[in-house]
Amino acid sequence: MFFAGLVFAAELAGTLTGADGEGIAGATVLAYDSRFQYGYATTRNGGEWSIVGLPTDQYRLRFLPPNADPHGDRFYGGEWDACASEAVALGEEEVRSGVDQALTVGATVFGRVVDLAGVPVPDLRVTAYGAEPRVSLIARDATTDADGSFVITGLDAELSGSAFYVFVQGEGWPEQYLGQTYSEFDSERGSFAAGSETDVGELALLDGIRVSGVISGPDGPVPSGSVFVYATQQVLAATIGEDGSYSADGLPPGDVVAWAQSPGLATTYYPDADRPGGVLSVPNEGDDATIDLSLPAESTLTLNFTGEGDLSEASVLVYNDTYSVGRGDGLTDDGSVTIFGMYPGDFYLYVYGEDGGFTSGFILDEEGERRVFSVSGATSYTLPLQLGARLTGTITGDSGEPVYGASVSVTETTGEERRWTATTDRDGRYEVLGVDKTTVTIAVSYYWYCPTDRGWAPMWYDASRSAAAAGVLLVDNGDDFADLDIELPADNDHDAMGDAWERENGLDTSRDDASEDPDLDGYTNAEEWQLGSDPTDEAVAGECGGEGCGDGAGLLGVGAGLGAALAVRRRGAGPHTRRNHAA
Missing domain, CATH: 2.60.40.10 (Immunoglobulins)
Incomplete structure (x- = not known):
C-alpha cells in the first residue's frame, strides 16, 4: 500500500x-x-x-x-x-x-485441458486476458480439477463480445496458448460476451521437451544447488538432488541454454564455461535431452568500501571482460560485500551509490579507463566510496501550491551527458543524490495521465523556459545545494505553454495550439513562449520582455546574425551558475 x-x-x-x-x-x-x-x-x-x-x-x-x-x-x-x-x-x-x-455480470468461459492422448490434466492454471485495447486490463483465471475441467468467470467484456487470449501454465508443462502454440501472436483468440457462457472445448497440450543430467564438482556429483534451463523465451529452475541429478520437464522445443550453481562452486554455463556461449538444439516435441555440467571450485571477490554516510545503501555489479555476465549484491553496514560463485579472471566493477548519496559509475584507473579487477581464489580489494553532491528544492505552481509528482532531471552538460532524477513528494520537495563532479542543468516536467488532469509547463533552473536558456550549475563532490526552487506555470490544456501567458496573449487555453503561428512570423506559439515574445504581433515577435528569455539562435537553431537581431534579454546568473549561451 x-x-x-x-x-x-x-x-x-x-x-x-x-x-x-x-x-x-x-x-x-x-x-x-x-x-x-x-x-x-x-x-x-x-x-x-x-x-x-x-x-x-x-x-x-x-x-x-x-x-x-x-x-x-x-x-x-x-x-x-x-x-x-x-x-x-x-x-x-x-x-x-x-x-x-x-457491477454487472461478465463473461464465463469453460473447457477441459487434456494431454495429446486425451488424458485429463489437473492442477493447471488457465488464464483469459484481454487481447484488444478495451479489455487490456481484464484478466481472470481458474485451476483445472481432477477431470481437467476449468471455469473462468467475471470477464468484463462487451455485450457484443471482446477478444481474449487463453493461456495455460503449470508444473511439468510448457506455458502455451489456445490453438497449440507457444506464441501469443500465433494463438487463437476467443470472443467472449458479457453475460454469456462460452465453451472453448478441449485444449490438447503440447508435450514440450525435457532436459536432465548430472551436476558434478571437483569431488564428484554435487548434493545441492539449482539448475536453470532456458528454451524459446521460457525458463525453468530445477533442484539438484543428493546424487547430483536434476530434471527440467516442460519447456518448448528449440535451442537450449543451461547453467548451474551450487554452494562453494563456480556458476557454470553449458558447455562447462564461465559465460553463455553454447546451445543444445532440441527441436522436436517430446524430445529428452541430456546436459551434464562440471563446476570447478569457486573464486570469490570481497570488496571493502570506505567513506562517509550510510554505506549499506550502495550496491555493486561485477561484469566479466565481455559484459556477458554480471553479478552483484548490496553492501553491508560496514561497507563490505562478497561476490561468490566466480571463475578466475578479469572483471569490471560498477557501483550504484546514489541511494546513499554516493556517486555511481564504473570504477576507473588513473588514466580514466575502466579499472580491471583480477580475481583468483579468495580475492579482496579496499576502495573509497565517493560522496556525491546533494541538490534539493521545492517545485510549486504559479499560484503557489506544491506540485506533487513532478519529474526533476539533473543532466550533465558535457561528456557522457549523465542524468540524475527525482520525483517531488506531496509538499513539492525533491532530493537528488550522488551527483558527480561536473556541470549540470536542472529541468522539471510534469507528465499528466488523463486529459482532464491538471498540468504544468516544463521549466529549467533558474526560471528558464528552454534548455538553451537554462542556468548551468557547477557541481563538486560533497556539495550540498539547497533551495533550488522552480516555479511551474499552470498548463491545463497540456500544450507545454503557461496558461496565464496564453490568456495574456489571446491564445486558447482549452486546447493544444502550440504548433500554430497566428501572426505568421515563422515562429510557432511554442517557440514564442520559449522566447517570451508576443505570439500575435509579427512586428514585435522577436522582442523578449518576459521571464524565461533565452538566446533565440540556440533555441531555434538559426544563424547568429538572426539571433542577435532578436535582441533577447538574458537573465543574470545566480551564485555558482553560468548562463548557457548559444553562439
Missing part, C-alpha cells in the same frame, strides 16, 4: 453490489490518486468498504471482485478505464461516504 507509514486523516467509503443488488464480499477497492499511487481496501460481507488515512487529492476508484465472482471489473461510474471515470476530490480530514458502485 503506497500510503503505508504516512499519517493522513481523509477517508473514502461506500458499498459494492452485484447485478442482484446484493453486496459483493472479498472484492478489492483501489483508490488511485492524481499520480496513480494508491490505497486499497477489501469489501466486507455486505459489500461495505472504507479506505482510511488518505492524503488530500483526487481519486479514481477501481473495483475488482474476487477471482471466482461472476461480476466484471469496473472503475467508478461503471467505466472501463480510469480516465473516463469520475475523479472523487477529497479534502483534508474529509470523510466521503456513499461512493457506491454496482
Whole structure:
C-alpha cells in the first residue's frame, strides 16, 4: 500500500453490489490518486468498504471482485478505464461516504485441458486476458480439477463480445496458448460476451521437451544447488538432488541454454564455461535431452568500501571482460560485500551509490579507463566510496501550491551527458543524490495521465523556459545545494505553454495550439513562449520582455546574425551558475 507509514486523516467509503443488488464480499477497492499511487481496501460481507488515512487529492476508484465472482471489473461510474471515470476530490480530514458502485455480470468461459492422448490434466492454471485495447486490463483465471475441467468467470467484456487470449501454465508443462502454440501472436483468440457462457472445448497440450543430467564438482556429483534451463523465451529452475541429478520437464522445443550453481562452486554455463556461449538444439516435441555440467571450485571477490554516510545503501555489479555476465549484491553496514560463485579472471566493477548519496559509475584507473579487477581464489580489494553532491528544492505552481509528482532531471552538460532524477513528494520537495563532479542543468516536467488532469509547463533552473536558456550549475563532490526552487506555470490544456501567458496573449487555453503561428512570423506559439515574445504581433515577435528569455539562435537553431537581431534579454546568473549561451 503506497500510503503505508504516512499519517493522513481523509477517508473514502461506500458499498459494492452485484447485478442482484446484493453486496459483493472479498472484492478489492483501489483508490488511485492524481499520480496513480494508491490505497486499497477489501469489501466486507455486505459489500461495505472504507479506505482510511488518505492524503488530500483526487481519486479514481477501481473495483475488482474476487477471482471466482461472476461480476466484471469496473472503475467508478461503471467505466472501463480510469480516465473516463469520475475523479472523487477529497479534502483534508474529509470523510466521503456513499461512493457506491454496482457491477454487472461478465463473461464465463469453460473447457477441459487434456494431454495429446486425451488424458485429463489437473492442477493447471488457465488464464483469459484481454487481447484488444478495451479489455487490456481484464484478466481472470481458474485451476483445472481432477477431470481437467476449468471455469473462468467475471470477464468484463462487451455485450457484443471482446477478444481474449487463453493461456495455460503449470508444473511439468510448457506455458502455451489456445490453438497449440507457444506464441501469443500465433494463438487463437476467443470472443467472449458479457453475460454469456462460452465453451472453448478441449485444449490438447503440447508435450514440450525435457532436459536432465548430472551436476558434478571437483569431488564428484554435487548434493545441492539449482539448475536453470532456458528454451524459446521460457525458463525453468530445477533442484539438484543428493546424487547430483536434476530434471527440467516442460519447456518448448528449440535451442537450449543451461547453467548451474551450487554452494562453494563456480556458476557454470553449458558447455562447462564461465559465460553463455553454447546451445543444445532440441527441436522436436517430446524430445529428452541430456546436459551434464562440471563446476570447478569457486573464486570469490570481497570488496571493502570506505567513506562517509550510510554505506549499506550502495550496491555493486561485477561484469566479466565481455559484459556477458554480471553479478552483484548490496553492501553491508560496514561497507563490505562478497561476490561468490566466480571463475578466475578479469572483471569490471560498477557501483550504484546514489541511494546513499554516493556517486555511481564504473570504477576507473588513473588514466580514466575502466579499472580491471583480477580475481583468483579468495580475492579482496579496499576502495573509497565517493560522496556525491546533494541538490534539493521545492517545485510549486504559479499560484503557489506544491506540485506533487513532478519529474526533476539533473543532466550533465558535457561528456557522457549523465542524468540524475527525482520525483517531488506531496509538499513539492525533491532530493537528488550522488551527483558527480561536473556541470549540470536542472529541468522539471510534469507528465499528466488523463486529459482532464491538471498540468504544468516544463521549466529549467533558474526560471528558464528552454534548455538553451537554462542556468548551468557547477557541481563538486560533497556539495550540498539547497533551495533550488522552480516555479511551474499552470498548463491545463497540456500544450507545454503557461496558461496565464496564453490568456495574456489571446491564445486558447482549452486546447493544444502550440504548433500554430497566428501572426505568421515563422515562429510557432511554442517557440514564442520559449522566447517570451508576443505570439500575435509579427512586428514585435522577436522582442523578449518576459521571464524565461533565452538566446533565440540556440533555441531555434538559426544563424547568429538572426539571433542577435532578436535582441533577447538574458537573465543574470545566480551564485555558482553560468548562463548557457548559444553562439
